[in-house]
Amino acid sequence: MIQKTNLSEQYLSDWMSDQITDAQFQCLVSTEDFMIYQKIKSGSSQLKLGSPDIEQNWLELSQKLTQTQKKSQPKVSSLWKYVGIAASMLLLFGVYQFFGYTQSAIADIGSTKSVLLPDKSVVVLNSQSSIAYSKMFAMHRKIKLDGAAYFEVEKGKVFTVKTAYGEVEVLGTKFEVIARPDWFEVTCFEGKVKVKSGKNATILTPGKKIRIIDSQVAYQTETIPQPLWITGESGFKSVPFYVVLHALENQFGIQIQYPEKYKKVIFTGSFTHSDIDTALESICLPVNLQYNIKDSKVVLSETALNQN
Amino acid sequence: MNQIREEATVCEDTVFKTVYLSYFALLRNFLIFKFGNVQRAEDTAQNAFVILWENCKSVSVEKAKSYLFTTAMRQALNQLKHDKVVVKFESQFQQTEIHLESPEFLVLEREFQTKLELALQSLPEKQRLVFLMNRIENQSYKEIAELLEISVKAVEKRMHQALLVLRKEIGNI
Numbered sequence: 001m002i003q004k005t006n007l008s009e010q011y012l013s014d015w016m017s018d019q020i021t022d023a024q025f026q027c028l029v030s031t032e033d034f035m036i037y038q039k040i041k042s043g044s045s046q047l048k049l050g051s052p053d054i055e056q057n058w059l060e061l062s063q064k065l066t067q068t069q070k071k072s073q074p075k076v077s078s079l080w081k082y083v084g085i086a087a088s089m090l091l092l093f094g095v096y097q098f099f100g101y102t103q104s105a106i107a108d109i110g111s112t113k114s115v116l117l118p119d120k121s122v123v124v125l126n127s128q129s130s131i132a133y134s135k136m137f138a139m140h141r142k143i144k145l146d147g148a149a150y151f152e153v154e155k156g157k158v159f160t161v162k163t164a165y166g167e168v169e170v171l172g173t174k175f176e177v178i179a180r181p182d183w184f185e186v187t188c189f190e191g192k193v194k195v196k197s198g199k200n201a202t203i204l205t206p207g208k209k210i211r212i213i214d215s216q217v218a219y220q221t222e223t224i225p226q227p228l229w230i231t232g233e234s235g236f237k238s239v240p241f242y243v244v245l246h247a248l249e250n251q252f253g254i255q256i257q258y259p260e261k262y263k264k265v266i267f268t269g270s271f272t273h274s275d276i277d278t279a280l281e282s283i284c285l286p287v288n289l290q291y292n293i294k295d296s297k298v299v300l301s302e303t304a305l306n307q308n
Numbered sequence: 309m310n311q312i313r314e315e316a317t318v319c320e321d322t323v324f325k326t327v328y329l330s331y332f333a334l335l336r337n338f339l340i341f342k343f344g345n346v347q348r349a350e351d352t353a354q355n356a357f358v359i360l361w362e363n364c365k366s367v368s369v370e371k372a373k374s375y376l377f378t379t380a381m382r383q384a385l386n387q388l389k390h391d392k393v394v395v396k397f398e399s400q401f402q403q404t405e406i407h408l409e410s411p412e413f414l415v416l417e418r419e420f421q422t423k424l425e426l427a428l429q430s431l432p433e434k435q436r437l438v439f440l441m442n443r444i445e446n447q448s449y450k451e452i453a454e455l456l457e458i459s460v461k462a463v464e465k466r467m468h469q470a471l472l473v474l475r476k477e478i479g480n481i
Contacts, residue, residue: 013467016442017449033475040474043424044443052336052350058328061354065361139446 016041046157101132101144109253110273112229117143121159122152126229127273128250148178150227153191165212166197175204176227180250183243185211187222213243228270235270244269244283252276254293258300262287318372319364327372328357334445335376338455341440342384342433352387356380377455427477435470438463 008014015025015037026034107113107125115123118137125131129147134140141159153159155172163179166186173191178184186195188204195202195210200217202210209220220237228235234251236244242263245256251273269286271279280291280298289300318324332353339349356379360367367375431439437456441447447455449463456463 010464010468012471013464016467036475036478039420043421047444049337049444052333057350061357064354064358
């Protein structure tokens with residue numbers, strides 16, 4: 001038997017404005033009702049009205065003004081001339097920040113950074129990565145990414161990740177995006193993810209990964225529940241060697257020199273983030289290379305075994 | 309750059325334009341929620357600005373927003389007395405695009421959204437205004453109370469009742 005508590009007689013409006021939590025609300029209504037109210041809540045936040053034609057309406061308004069018998073009237077001219085002044089005045093109304101990507105977060109070399117977005121989604125940035133988003137994020141969930149990040153997105157409006165190499169759209173899910181100059185990759189861990197790159201689009205389901213390196217598109221299956229780098233390791237499956245080296249460079253802030261012929265050798269393996277020597281060893285061993293570190297420069301060379 | 313002085317009235321060109329840019333869209337959308345018709349909403353909204361201009365000397369910048377809304381409401385009331393026509397609330401909603409192509413997913417979502425829009429049409433005007441201003445235009449209960457010149461409690465009550473009606477309507481469709 002459901003007891004209506006004395007919390008408030010307007011518990012529905014309290015819940016809609018998040019003054020009480022879902023958990024509290026669930027105590028007040030039946031399971032079936034809760035489900036439907038949830039859908040009403042999220043469904044209604046997806047509704048939108050088309051925008052008015054601001055310029056056109058201004059023209060019509062101006063005509064009405066000239067019809068009134070006032071001696072002084074606002075000058076009937078194009079609005080756009082004044083947008084510059086209006087924009088700085090809008091500062092006073094606090095409207096100008098609406099859609100600018102004014103919020104940002106950066107992860108330095110060798111570290112990760114977790115960010116909680118205004119809609120309660122979580123982004124974990126990998127080393128040398130950054131994101132930017134608008135203050136009005138909850139209205140238009142768009143986020144710019146440079147680098148690599150893992151996302152856990154709250155259900156709600158369409159969530160879009162924009163990178164220089166492609167776009168990712170989701171509704172509520174867990175996924176990873178790598179957006180580096182030589183490596184664009186998206187992995188879906190939970191839910192569904194739509195990836196757009198150029199004129200192509202594809203949908204990923206859990207465990208599926210799409211990778212675009214050198215304009216080559218490849219699909220893979222991923223069995224781990226989240227990226228390795230979240231727990232301090234970078235893993236690679238059948239990836240060209242130069243991509244692995246770039247990742248190493250990003251992680252430790254070093255420069256790596258290596259024999260040209262190894263550039264496209266296909267590599268499968270991983271390296272730890274915690275220690276550069278161990279990391280270099282795990283990269284070099286499988287391909288019979290050795291390394292030499294001087295300051296922040298690393299030189300890879302073939303081992304005696306290979307020099308025949 | 310021009311600063312708006314404390315005592316600035318709306319009679320200055322640039323101030324009036326700024327007020328227009330700040331509030332026209334919100335007022336027009338509010339009136340769409342009310343009438344269910346875009347043309348009528350934009351007409352009434354423009355008229356509210358005309359009246360604002362005519363009375364600009366007595367309206368300060370801070371009061372402009374509520375003045376516009378009150379004027380628009382009054383306009384609507386006067387018009388109703390003339391027309392005596394029952395306005396059918398037409399659905400004006402777009403949906404933010406859902407791109408996922410899974411057929412089952414889209415169908416379920418579309419189905420529900422249709423039910424929701426139908427149910428919204430059955431809301432009495434007072435509840436509908438509060439609900440849509442809050443959900444679509446992201447106005448807080450406090451802001452809505454100011455615009456409608458009612459108490460916050462009254463706004464909450466209308467929201468609460470709107471949800472009860474929606475729940476009932478959706479359950480029945």
